[in-house]
Each structure stands twice: as structure tokens, then as C-alpha cells.
Amino acid sequence: MSLNFRHVKYFVATANLGQVSRAAKELSISQSAITAAIKDLEAEIGVRLFDRTAQGMHLTEAGRRFLASAHRILASVEEALHLDSGAHDVAGTLSVAASYTVLGYFLPQHLERLERRYPDLRIQLYELSREMIEDGLVTNRFDMAVVLTSNIANPEIATETLMSSQRRLWLPSGHPLLERDSVGLKDVADQPYIMLTVDEAAHTALRYWNTTPYQPQIRLRTSSIEAVRSMVANGQGVTILSDMVYRPWSLEGRRIETAVLAQPVPPMNVGLAWRQGVELTPAMRLFRTYFSSVYQTPVSQVVA
Known part of the structure; x- marks a missing residue:
């Protein structure tokens, strides 16, 4: 058996959400399909990727290493599938706020891909505290933010969690x-x-x-x-x-x-945030769709 894209997709969803049941719900498939795919993937790679516990699916050290590669695989496939999507025509500046941890440990690889894929889109970054990010979103100083969504407290802000880090x-x-x-x-x-x-x-x-x-x-x-x-x-x-x-x-x-x-x-939840009820610009939709595709979160299920 060769490496299967579907196996990688199911693995990433399970790793990000921490439970087979949650991954199955997000992907609208059966739990048994995810369980079988992960077993096949572990057999193909030759290492155990998860520890199964009563609390959920916990990545092993080998699983953590493979997760980084799996995200790159999904991002490369998504990029190949959208070479002629027209999104390359999106231009302008997108103001994005981020907290310290997100900017240091999550965003850099994605910024590089976004800049390469959409050369006419300029992303202006701001590193700020959670309180300043919330205030900036509500007052329209920032278009979007990449934050620890588990920390967001302002009801005027919509969030979309991309991954849960154990x-x-x-x-x-x-x-x-x-x-x-x-x-x-x-x-x-x-x-x-x-x-x-x-x-x-x-x-x-x-x-x-x-x-x-x-x-x-x-x-x-x-x-x-x-x-x-x-x-x-x-x-x-x-x-x-x-x-x-x-x-x-x-x-x-x-x-x-x-x-x-x-x-x-x-877990520590990481994701996107924007002002509740705001009409998303083409640049904001592109930014959101990019992350949703990489982290396998169905954008249609989240109210803009």
C-alpha cells in the first residue's frame, strides 16, 4: 500500500481535534473509516502515531513529527488544485493581528505560502496582546486575527478554531x-x-x-x-x-x-478571529479559506 492522501487528511483532522468522533463529525464520515485509515497509515509508515486513551487520541512523538509533514502535504495538494482558481487575482492589503505564541510558533510557514501563492496580496502583521487584538477587531483597525481562540472573551468577535494543541x-x-x-x-x-x-x-x-x-x-x-x-x-x-x-x-x-x-x-486552541457580523472582503475570505483547507475545517459550517 502506498501513502494515501485520504489517510493523511483523516490523520490531520484527528490530530487537530484530538478525538476520532470529532474528526468524523467535521469530515462528515464514519468513525470506523477514520480509525481504519489511521491504522493503515501507521502500518505504512511503520510507527505508532497516536496513543489511544479515555481522553482521546494523543500524538506520539513520531506522530508530532509526522503532523508537520502532513500539513505540508495537504497545503501542497491544495495549492496544486487551485492553480487556476482566480484567487491569484486578489490584491490589496490585509491587516492581521496575532498574539506572541501564534506569531512565533504557528504563522511563519503559512505566511510564506500565502505570499508565494498570492503575490498581489500584502499582509500587514501586528503582534499584540489578546485584549488589544479584541479591541482592534471590534473597532475595525484589523481585518482579521490569528489567536488562541480558547482565550477570546469578547462576544462581538467570531472565531474559527483550526487546531487543538494538546x-x-x-x-x-x-x-x-x-x-x-x-x-x-x-x-x-x-x-x-x-x-x-x-x-x-x-x-x-x-x-x-x-x-x-x-x-x-x-x-x-x-x-x-x-x-x-x-x-x-x-x-x-x-x-x-x-x-x-x-x-x-x-x-x-x-x-x-x-x-x-x-x-x-x-488543549490550546488556535484559529482565526474577526468582528461578528462583518462582511468579509475577498482578501479576508481567501485568508480564511486557505487555513480551512490546510486544517480541514469546513468553512461552510461557520457563520461569518
Whole structure:
């Protein structure tokens, strides 16, 4: 069996949404079709791409590596299918706001593809906090935004989630918790904790901590993801962060391992935002359609 585009499409939808049932609903197919496709894909590649748990489908490390390639495959196919679509005629400037995490870990590869595919479309970027992005959308200073949709609070803003990035426990190589069959927040509470603060990460973390009897022993609060990475890798603490910002090595070249938590921890949702009820311009529709095609989100199901 050779690599099948349908298998890749189903894999990406499952990875982005975290559950076979949600992926099946989004793609309007049966759960058994997705399950069979993923099994075939794993057999073809020769590695396990997901860990199946009661909380859903969790990417293995091999799965995380393959996901990046899978997105490139889908983007290349989508580009090939739309060579003569007429979208190349879209011109002008699109003002797009983005938060720090999105701009650093999600947008760059897509901006390169968009600029190459639509040379007459100029994307003006602004890096801002969530509050400033919300205000800018409502007052029409920005056309669209790429944000952590799980953080958006303003009811005047419409959102479309493209992907859900699982949050895992980050540990230094050789940490005793890696030997456990199951690790929960109670175990994490016994460890020094490095708390990331950028993009409201600390506020999000405390929301799920506060639903338990435990609290993290915060050793350091920092807005630097690289500082968190280095401190974890050097054995100075642990943290819980999303797969999107995970890298297996610190700047010093030390290994960072991850573990899936026994308790369900909410994922980090990434997607688009715009002012509720606004009429989308051709450039805005193009921008939205591009991301919907790459992340397999049916644009017709979302109210503009």
C-alpha cells in the first residue's frame, strides 16, 4: 500500500481535534473509516502515531513529527488544485493581528505560502496582546486575527478554531515521573513548577489547577518560552505546555521529555478571529479559506 492522501487528511483532522468522533463529525464520515485509515497509515509508515486513551487520541512523538509533514502535504495538494482558481487575482492589503505564541510558533510557514501563492496580496502583521487584538477587531483597525481562540472573551468577535494543541507535562530526561504508568496533577504538585506567563498561559493553567485540590509549587514565572525550556531541561522544574511550542532540546542541547497527564487538561486552541457580523472582503475570505483547507475545517459550517 502506498501513502494515501485520504489517510493523511483523516490523520490531520484527528490530530487537530484530538478525538476520532470529532474528526468524523467535521469530515462528515464514519468513525470506523477514520480509525481504519489511521491504522493503515501507521502500518505504512511503520510507527505508532497516536496513543489511544479515555481522553482521546494523543500524538506520539513520531506522530508530532509526522503532523508537520502532513500539513505540508495537504497545503501542497491544495495549492496544486487551485492553480487556476482566480484567487491569484486578489490584491490589496490585509491587516492581521496575532498574539506572541501564534506569531512565533504557528504563522511563519503559512505566511510564506500565502505570499508565494498570492503575490498581489500584502499582509500587514501586528503582534499584540489578546485584549488589544479584541479591541482592534471590534473597532475595525484589523481585518482579521490569528489567536488562541480558547482565550477570546469578547462576544462581538467570531472565531474559527483550526487546531487543538494538546498540553502535556514537560520533564527533564531521566526524571522519576517518566517511570510511572500514570502521572496526575497531584504528582506534578510535588515538583518545582516553571510557570509561563505569556499569552495568559498562567491564567489558563490556574483555571484547570483550581478545579483540583492541588496547586503548583511555582519556582519561577517567566514570559520566555526558552527560559522555561532550559530550566526544565536542566532539572530545575517541570511545566505543562502545549505540543505547538514543544521542542525536544533546550538551547544547551539537553533533552526534554513529555508525559500525558491522567487528568484531562484543556488543549490550546488556535484559529482565526474577526468582528461578528462583518462582511468579509475577498482578501479576508481567501485568508480564511486557505487555513480551512490546510486544517480541514469546513468553512461552510461557520457563520461569518
